[in-house]
Amino acid sequence: MKKVLIINASVRNERSHSRKLSKLFADNWTSKYPQDLFTYREVGTEVIPGIDESWIAGAFTKPADRTEADHKALELSDKLVDELKEHDIYVIATPMYNWSLPSGLKAYIDQVMRFNKTWKFRSGVPDGDYVGLLENKKIFILSSRGDTGYGAGEKNAHMNFQTTYLEFIFGIMGVKDITLFSLDNEEFGGEIFEKSKRQIFEQISLVE
Numbered sequence: 001m002k003k004v005l006i007i008n009a010s011v012r013n014e015r016s017h018s019r020k021l022s023k024l025f026a027d028n029w030t031s032k033y034p035q036d037l038f039t040y041r042e043v044g045t046e047v048i049p050g051i052d053e054s055w056i057a058g059a060f061t062k063p064a065d066r067t068e069a070d071h072k073a074l075e076l077s078d079k080l081v082d083e084l085k086e087h088d089i090y091v092i093a094t095p096m097y098n099w100s101l102p103s104g105l106k107a108y109i110d111q112v113m114r115f116n117k118t119w120k121f122r123s124g125v126p127d128g129d130y131v132g133l134l135e136n137k138k139i140f141i142l143s144s145r146g147d148t149g150y151g152a153g154e155k156n157a158h159m160n161f162q163t164t165y166l167e168f169i170f171g172i173m174g175v176k177d178i179t180l181f182s183l184d185n186e187e188f189g190g191e192i193f194e195k196s197k198r199q200i201f202e203q204i205s206l207v208e
Contacts, residue, residue: 049111077112142181
């Protein structure tokens with residue numbers, strides 16, 4: 001039995017295409033692995049607070065030296081990090097906003113990007129040699145985007161600060177098994193978008 005964490009980042013509900021992708025993923029996965037457990041983390045329609053000075057002070061204080069105020073500042077962060085560690089599979093469903101991430105998802109990442117909890121320096125001192133502490137995890141990134149051509153070597157690759165960032169940041173935290181699905185062409189609508197939906201829905205339905 002595996003534990004699957006689905007993170008929804010869209011600020012839209014019924015009109016959200018990324019939420020349709022995560023639902024399709026969950027339905028497909030459940031049909032194949034009915035014993036697996038799902039947890040949903042909402043970062044789009046519920047507020048994930050950004051980090052502040054008290055958060056930084058607490059995060060970079062040795063655990064044994066943290067004050068009550070430090071622990072309070074890190075309370076949500078600790079909960080979110082523990083949630084990541086407890087799950088085997090992550091599913092991030094996110095639209096592309098302004099060629100990047102929704103602000104709620106960025107705030108979530110800032111909360112879980114924790115020194116000596118989700119990553120560390122191999123030597124113990126700042127040297128750029130990062131070691132991820134989220135071991136044996138797999139992530140599926142389900143993105144929705146208005147245009148197309150954001151893949152490596154494609155026409156809009158230089159403007160993709162969405163999936164490339166997610167792959168990089170979770171890679172730093174130790175997640176190397178990454179699968180990407182992207183529903184593109186929303187802004188064009190019509191048959192172009194319908195064709196994109198048929199293709200991506202079929203791909204997700206084949207996930208095992």
